[in-house]
Amino acid sequence: MNELWIAHYSICSWNSAKTWDDYLRAIELVLDDRLLKLDENDPVRRKADTSRSEGAYIVEFGEMEESRWLHGRFEKSKIEMEIQFNKNFRDSFGRAWRNRVMFYVPGKFASGVGIRRLIELFRLGNEALGAFYAYADLKEVICAKKPSTPSLNISLELMGVFWLTYFGSDYCAFFGRDTLSGLAETGEGPNNGMTLQLADFPLHVALTRRDAIEHELGALSFAGYGRDKEPGQYAIALEDLKRAQDY
Numbered sequence: 001m002n003e004l005w006i007a008h009y010s011i012c013s014w015n016s017a018k019t020w021d022d023y024l025r026a027i028e029l030v031l032d033d034r035l036l037k038l039d040e041n042d043p044v045r046r047k048a049d050t051s052r053s054e055g056a057y058i059v060e061f062g063e064m065e066e067s068r069w070l071h072g073r074f075e076k077s078k079i080e081m082e083i084q085f086n087k088n089f090r091d092s093f094g095r096a097w098r099n100r101v102m103f104y105v106p107g108k109f110a111s112g113v114g115i116r117r118l119i120e121l122f123r124l125g126n127e128a129l130g131a132f133y134a135y136a137d138l139k140e141v142i143c144a145k146k147p148s149t150p151s152l153n154i155s156l157e158l159m160g161v162f163w164l165t166y167f168g169s170d171y172c173a174f175f176g177r178d179t180l181s182g183l184a185e186t187g188e189g190p191n192n193g194m195t196l197q198l199a200d201f202p203l204h205v206a207l208t209r210r211d212a213i214e215h216e217l218g219a220l221s222f223a224g225y226g227r228d229k230e231p232g233q234y235a236i237a238l239e240d241l242k243r244a245q246d247y
Contacts, residue, residue, distance in 0.1 A: 006103040012130035020055030036075040096238035127190035137162035155231040163202040
């Protein structure tokens with residue numbers, strides 16, 4: 001069965017325990033499942049209980065800790081969750097930082113009623129996490145994308161257009177709301193953003209459709225179309241996203 005990945009990127013502050021508690025509880029309702037494990041090293045170690053403020057544990061930075069990388073797992077679905085975020089927008093070296101949440105969904109869940117739950121999970125994350133960009137698709141499709149640098153530098157390029165793709169309000173302005181609205185697969189998304197859904201199921205996406213939309217929006221904005229890129233040239237630099245958020 002084909003594993004499915006969901007990724008959310010944000011520069012919002014994620015240091016509120018209540019926000020995390022509310023988000024985790026909402027995920028459990030959407031998935032009709034329980035967050036079973038949550039740990040900074042391995043999802044099999046720490047028992048999770050959202051009724052006892054797992055949010056407080058998530059934002060519990062150590063004295064010398066500036067970033068957190070947590071792993072979670074849900075009980076029935078076996079969906080795994082990865083949370084990676086920084087205490088501040090910049091790290092101790094002055095580098096701008098993006099936060100990320102990833103879901104790794106077993107293939108057997110990504111069908112039938114499960115796919116409707118995943119679409120809602122995608123919408124929920126973009127709303128609750130203040131995402132500026134997010135995507136969901138089959139693992140094999142996402143892994144086939146090759147960033148211009150050894151790992152994705154989101155100030156140079158976005159990963160791509162996938163089965164589900166969310167562009168926050170800043171990226172709607174960057175690509176042009178009229179351009180995005182002109183795509184048949186585009187609908188309104190949370191926080192004044194837009195969501196593209198290319199088919200009812202990821203396996204039903206036409207083989208060439210993802211690439212066609214990337215070229216229509218501007219291929220160099222996405223991974224795999226050239227290495228000579230400057231921050232903010234084809235994708236919004238994190239510093240510019242932060243300035244827009246502050247404004």
